Amino acid sequence: MADAIALEGLERRFGDRPALRGVSVRVGEGQTLAVFGANGAGKTTLLRVLATLLRPHAGSVSVLGASLPGEAWKVRGRVGFVGHEPLLYPDLTARENLLFHARLHRVDSARADRLLREVGIDGRAGDPVRELSRGMVQRLAAARAVLHDPAVLLLDEPRAGLDPAAAEHLEPLIGRASGRTRVLVTHDVDRGLREADVVLGLRAGAAELSGSNAAAADVRRLYS
Amino acid sequence: MIRPALAILRKDLRLELRTRESVPAMALFSLTVFVLFHFGLHRDSVDGAMASGVLWVTLLLATVLGVNRLFASEREGRALDGILLAPIDRTAVYLAKAAGLFLYLVLLELVAVPAFAILLLGPGLGGAFPELIAILLLADLGLAGVGALVSGLAAEARARDVVVPLLLLPLLVPVLIAAARATEPFLMSHAGPHQLAKWLGFLGVYDTVFLLLAVAVFDYLLED
Numbered sequence: 001m002a003d004a005i006a007l008e009g010l011e012r013r014f015g016d017r018p019a020l021r022g023v024s025v026r027v028g029e030g031q032t033l034a035v036f037g038a039n040g041a042g043k044t045t046l047l048r049v050l051a052t053l054l055r056p057h058a059g060s061v062s063v064l065g066a067s068l069p070g071e072a073w074k075v076r077g078r079v080g081f082v083g084h085e086p087l088l089y090p091d092l093t094a095r096e097n098l099l100f101h102a103r104l105h106r107v108d109s110a111r112a113d114r115l116l117r118e119v120g121i122d123g124r125a126g127d128p129v130r131e132l133s134r135g136m137v138q139r140l141a142a143a144r145a146v147l148h149d150p151a152v153l154l155l156d157e158p159r160a161g162l163d164p165a166a167a168e169h170l171e172p173l174i175g176r177a178s179g180r181t182r183v184l185v186t187h188d189v190d191r192g193l194r195e196a197d198v199v200l201g202l203r204a205g206a207a208e209l210s211g212s213n214a215a216a217a218d219v220r221r222l223y224s
Numbered sequence: 225m226i227r228p229a230l231a232i233l234r235k236d237l238r239l240e241l242r243t244r245e246s247v248p249a250m251a252l253f254s255l256t257v258f259v260l261f262h263f264g265l266h267r268d269s270v271d272g273a274m275a276s277g278v279l280w281v282t283l284l285l286a287t288v289l290g291v292n293r294l295f296a297s298e299r300e301g302r303a304l305d306g307i308l309l310a311p312i313d314r315t316a317v318y319l320a321k322a323a324g325l326f327l328y329l330v331l332l333e334l335v336a337v338p339a340f341a342i343l344l345l346g347p348g349l350g351g352a353f354p355e356l357i358a359i360l361l362l363a364d365l366g367l368a369g370v371g372a373l374v375s376g377l378a379a380e381a382r383a384r385d386v387v388v389p390l391l392l393l394p395l396l397v398p399v400l401i402a403a404a405r406a407t408e409p410f411l412m413s414h415a416g417p418h419q420l421a422k423w424l425g426f427l428g429v430y431d432t433v434f435l436l437l438a439v440a441v442f443d444y445l446l447e448d
Contacts, residue, residue, distance in 0.1 A: 077311025087306035103231035104310035
């Protein structure tokens with residue numbers, strides 16, 4: 001199986017403070033990498049490097065065969081990102097937001113409308129995002145992330161703020177069933193391990209756990 | 225590059241129409257400054273160099289307000305990341321922001337210049353319309369080109385309210401000099417000798433240099 005993501009000795013700093021220290025991991029096409037770690041361990045930084053939003057300072061990073069940061073332009077448009085923030089405009093309606101991103105990604109507007117139905121907010125499509133509930137915004141953010149049918153999904157607590165029914169709506173789009181390569185940052189250890197093919201446990205920016213097998217007890221120790 | 229730039233511009237204009245946060249603030253600010261000059265100078269009317277200086281300093285300061293808000297919608301909800309993840313040339317962001325600011329300035333001047341003529345200007349503007357429009361448009365191009373560049377530079381800065389005027393105003397001094405000197409003869413009671421071609425040429429060269437410079441460097445400004 002070809003590697004969709006390959007990191008070797010990845011380092012990233014913010015000023016003098018190291019955020020990622022020599023992280024190495026490989027994820028095959030269609031596999032899910034679950035990333036665990038306490039707050040400030042470097043999980044979000046890792047996702048932002050893979051999304052080409054942050055430059056790596058050392059080591060090698062390859063996403064879908066493109067080397068970052070030099071070939072970042074090859075990766076953009078092939079990854080979908082669901083982060084802590086929705087990357088949406090609060091004063092635009094749900095539909096206007098998706099149509100805007102559809103234009104940037106050269107995607108048919110019909111797909112935007114279909115996704116609004118699939119995430120169950122077509123009834124509120126004409127409402128400004130500012131007036132939607134937290135869960136609805138999260139569902140809309142997921143629709144935005146898969147609008148261009150990305151090969152890789154970068155998910156930072158994608159189910160945060162969602163009730164079980166809403167989370168179910170998203171499963172075909174961002175769950176294992178989507179068939180995409182996924183990097184899933186989560187604090188839900190049991191669910192993360194259930195979904196993972198590869199596990200990465202970060203502590204203070206360094207990989208403390210890495211591989212295809214990890215015990216729940218070892219992962220929970222990352223939070224102590 | 226043009227297609228995504230138009231998508232971003234359309235989105236920005238829609239947001240401005242909906243929120244009315246930039247142009248009305250710039251226009252109201254200009255009117256307030258004219259009233260302040262009216263009382264502060266303790267004169268019923270001004271003409272010549274004084275009138276030109278008052279008009280252009282006011283327009284420049286109103287531009288700062290617009291530049292400060294140019295990326296405001298992108299900051300909320302980290303919407304800029306959504307654009308940066310798209311497979312587009314990032315220069316499109318610059319072109320859209322510069323075009324948007326240019327339109328804001330034209331709208332501002334549709335209000336501010338007649339208000340200036342009514343509140344402060346002694347001689348009428350009637351005879352100098354074509355020349356004044358040429359000066360305004362060329363100066364607006366420079367203000368918008370440099371304004372969008374500085375706004376992009378300060379988009380993620382914490383102290384952007386301070387950074388924007390400190391960077392922007394010195395860069396705009398040549399525009400102020402050329403626009404004020406070009407406008408001065410047309411704001412006299414009896415139109416004096418002018419060097420319109422020289423100052424329009426100067427503005428044209430300034431606009432070209434800064435637009436080319438901005439197009440060359442803007443991609444790097446949006447890197448982390």
